[in-house]
Amino acid sequence: MREEYDFSNAVPNPYVGRVxxxxxxxIDGETVDYFKAExxxxxxxxxxxxxxxLGQCAREQRHLEFA
Structure with missing residues (x-):
């Protein structure tokens, strides 16, 4: 091991806090089948x-439309 490491070009871990x-x-069967096909x-x-x-929907603040 080195005595010192250079972390000047390090970037923060993007997964910290995403528990x-x-x-x-x-979930209805048709929906599960769709995602399994995807x-x-x-x-x-x-x-x-x-x-x-679901994360994309939350970030875009999409709202459900009931017809």
């Missing part, structure tokens, strides 16, 4: 896709 919380929700297409786990989509 995941396990929850249980009921998972097969993209190679990303379907739970991750659902999380990414």
């Amino acid at each position: 995941r919380r396990r929850v249980t929700i009921n 998972s097969a297409r993209t190679g990303v786990p379907y739970q991750t896709l659902i999380n990414v989509y």
